Amino acid sequence: MSVKLFQWLFLGLTLVLSVSCQNEAFEPRSDSSVLPEDIEPLISTACAVTGCHDAISNEAAAGLDLTDWNTLMAGSRNNAVVVPYSPAQSALLFILNRDEDVAPVLQPTMPIGGPYLSEEEVALLIDWISAGAPNARGDIAFEQIPQDQKLYILNNLCREVAVIDLVSGSIMRYHRLPEAQEFGFAADIVVDPATGMWCVLFANGWVQCFDVRTSLPAVNLRLPEGTWRSLERMDDGTLMAVNWSGNTDFQGGQCALIDLRARNYQSFEFPDDQVFFPVGWTGSATAGYFMSAYLGNAVYQVSLSKDGEVIRMLSLDGEPFDPQAGRLRPFSTILSPDEQFLYVACERTGEVRKVDLATGQLDRVITVGYFPQEMVIDRERHILFVTCTEDEETFPGRKGSLYAIDLRTDEVMQTWQPGYQPRALWMDGKRQFLYIANRNVDPQGADEPHHYTECEGKNGYVTRIDLASMQLDDDYRAEVSVDPLAMSAW
Amino acid sequence: MNVNLLAKPEGRTWSFPLLLIMCLMVSVSCQKDEDPVPVPQPADPGDSFHDHVHIHGMVMHHSRAIPMADVYYKMGEKDFPGSSPDDYDAHVQADSTGAFHLDDLPTGNYYFYGTGWDAAINDSVFGGIPTHILGDSATTHVHVPVTE
Secondary structure, three states: OOHHHHHHHHHHHHHHHHHHOOOHHHOOOOOOOOOOOOOHHHHHHHOOOOOOOOOOOHHHOOOOOOOOHHHHHHOEOOEOOOOOOOHHHOHHHHHHOOOOOOOOOOOOOOOOOOOOOOHHHHHHHHHHHHOOOOOOOOOOOOOOOOHHHEEEEEEHHHOEEEEEEOOOOOEEEEEEOOOOHHHOOEEEEEEEOOOOEEEEEEOOOEEEEEEOOOOOEEEEEEOOOOOEEEEEEOOOOOEEEEEOOOOOOOOOOEEEEEEOOOOEEEEEEOOOOOOOOEEEEEEEOOOEEEEEEOOOOEEEEEEOOOOOEEEEEEEOOOOOOOOOOOOOOEEEEEEOOOOOEEEEEEOOOOEEEEEEOOOOEEEEEEEOOOOEEEEEEEOOOOEEEEEEOOOOOOOOOOOOEEEEEEOOOOEEEEEEOOOOOEEEEEEEOOOOEEEEEEOOOOOOOOOOOOOOOOOOOOEEEEEEEEOOOOEEOOOOOEEEEEOEEEEEEO | OOOOOOOOOOOOOOHHHHHHHHHHHHHHHOOOOOOOOOOOOOOOOOOOOOOEEEEEEEEEEOOEEOOOOEEEEEEOOOOOOOOOHHHOOEEEEOOOOOEEEEEEEEOEEEEEEEEEEEOOOOEEEEEEEEEEEOOOOOEEEEEEEOEO
16 A cells, blocks of 8 residues: 555545544534523523433423423423423513512522522523524424414413413413403403404403413403403304493393404393392203303393393202292303203202203202312213312312312212312313313412412412313312413314 | 645645544544533532531422421432322421421432422422432531422
8 A cells, every 4th residue: 555545545544534523512503402602501501400300311300301492391200391482471580589679599509519590591581592502593383383283271360371282281472461450350361263262251251262372362352341251252253241240230141242353242131130140151052052140040031032041041940930049059051962951050059950841840959079160071971071270178288179070970989189279171072181270279278389470379279170080180180370260272 | 627635745644634623523523512510619619528418408389388298309310200109218207387397318319209288278288309419518408499
């Protein structure tokens, strides 16, 4: 071998060796998992270190792997730690921050023992989350989620709406609601596929709707004054809002049939010798429409074609009709799948009462936990689920229960303790999960919040039942803002 | 114009400097990607290093102590060894305040893993942390963070 050839071979070998031995940090990476270059050093040195939030050890660190952008966005066992555009809902920031004037502070400040992030580094983190927490390519998480894959959760006491991606189960966004005092508290939320809007009913009679794609305000309606409590989607695409108490002109309450396309409404008022504190609404064009009233001992069948005239009263206890009886406190109502029966949750007695719509008679009384609130039906399995928000007997030491009633026998078939003060329900039939929003608001016994929000109070959380196994999904718990009162999806 | 970079300049040889540069390139590029190891210093001036230390530890869920938590530890370990007690060298139970104590623990790397029950959230909690015990003071404080 000539000397020249040897020299070339040696040079080539050296180059190959030097390139192949280069440290990984010098390799250009352009995949979606890469954090922006100003954020990556903060996370990699403070969090994703050996034994902590790395790929090997994260199971013992809240299940939070901060190796890269994808794992960061997947969140911890408590769900999202960074919510795009919402630093005020991003727990990762709280646990790295030490200045309460900048953002909430969550103990222990990480990394335990330091060195901690500087003020400038925390500010950088806030700016990054406020800009959507993009990866190095500029991608923002959950940007392309289909509209029918979003679950909207109304946080009453924080005037915020949390959005969960139903595929990953992650909290993907938060939306602030108007702070205007005249709106009153946020009472209910409904997603309306017909118009592509999600709408929030405020107690003082405002209905504000947002485009599901952009979440920008789309419709703003002003209903009459009152204490509006519930908003239901009707089968013809309209919405029905129910006013708990009427204004000074009529004490019996009222309903408003809202046409979002026309951006107007038609209201029906009820005399107080007939209806007192209307609260629940259900029905269909074929079965008719039914309204419960909080103090009465009957359910009212209301004719929409006759300007909301009450055309029938269905007794819930076989006693003479009394609009102010107050014995049962009927709350929510739901039609059976065959539309032959009406189930009514009675708060005060801890019962679900079943009314035969053909005869107008009480058919059955099913005992559940105290304070039954919301109901939903799994049509495939013929199961009625009921949340009993203040029930302290079924699971002593805890407040709240979830009951499953077999609709073929009307017997209670199973109970769960899904969380503290469960109330709102949403059935995701496509993915076979029943979502439960746990309010967690009782100051005397609610679960401690783990992370904080801008507003006072304990965070609530969302849990779910796996409908295939009928087991509480122990691996799922999404902590949301204060008082998750209502839920809705496409 | 053809330029032969390896051609010998008149009266000189390229072999030795070329070999030197090549060796330098290989050795620099193959360096391990590790942070420089700081030289440990005793915590208190005048203090000396200890071969064995006393551990004062706390098992905490955020700012709430977890009473009677089980604490497992393993020497020479930086990564989470696993959630089975068999994955660890030894076990100690925290007291009613969530504190635990270990005497005469040799210095070195340890992984501490705690499990317990947080009555405030009615849920089991667990978690761990790697700790390097330097021996720069007679007592070392260890915070074992746990979560549900």
